[in-house]
Amino acid sequence: MEKRKPLSRREFGLLIIQQEGKCGKCACRLDFTQPKRVVDEHLHPLADGGGNEITNRALYCYECAKGKTVKEVTPRAKSKRYAEGRTQYDKRKRAGGSRIKSRGFQPKPAGYKYQWSKK
Ligand SMILES: [Zn+2]
Numbered sequence: 424m425e426k427r428k429p430l431s432r433r434e435f436g437l438l439i440i441q442q443e444g445k446c447g448k449c450a451c452r453l454d455f456t457q458p459k460r461v462v463d464e465h466l467h468p469l470a471d472g473g474g475n476e477i478t479n480r481a482l483y484c485y486e487c488a489k490g491k492t493v494k495e496v497t498p499r500a501k502s503k504r505y506a507e508g509r510t511q512y513d514k515r516k517r518a519g520g521s522r523i524k525s526r527g528f529q530p531k532p533a534g535y536k537y538q539w540s541k542k
Contacts, residue, residue, distance in 0.1 A: 424469055424470060424472075425469050425473075425474050425475055426475075427465070427469055427475070430463045430464070430476040430477075431470060432476050434480065435463070436465070437477060438477070438480060438481065438482050439455075439482065442482055444480070445483055446482065446483050446484040446487055447464070447481030447483050448481075448483055448484075448486075448487040449484065449486075449487050451461070451484050451508075453454070453482060453484055454484070457483065460466070460484065460485050461482050461483075461484065461485070462481065462482070462483050462484075462485060462487075462488035463480055463482055463483075464481050464482070464483045464488055465479055465480060466479050466481055484507070510530075512530045512531070518525050
């Protein structure tokens with residue numbers, strides 16, 4: 424995975440011209456007068472094999488960048504948990520093993536919250 428590289432001033436300027444000073448997502452006018460109101464985003468996330476080249480970059484307004492980041496992180500964190508066997512089901516399977524199976528324990532759909540009885 425490539426490391427995130429900040430845009431050079433030249434690249435930043437190029438993107439502003441390309442996007443006509445508008446957000447790459449909602450097309451609102453980007454606010455360059457305040458710090459951190461314009462975020463350079465990777466269209467193809469670095470974690471997904473994207474690169475730092477300018478064709479993979481876009482300037483987003485803060486709101487769009489925030490929305491994108493949240494959407495990106497959540498499903499990935501979840502699938503990572505599944506891949507590493509850290510779900511509640513995996514924990515129960517390790518703790519109880521075959522007992523769960525014989526009682527017909529079914530893994531709950533994603534997002535299901537287990538109700539633990541109070542001890
Ligand atoms: Zn926007």
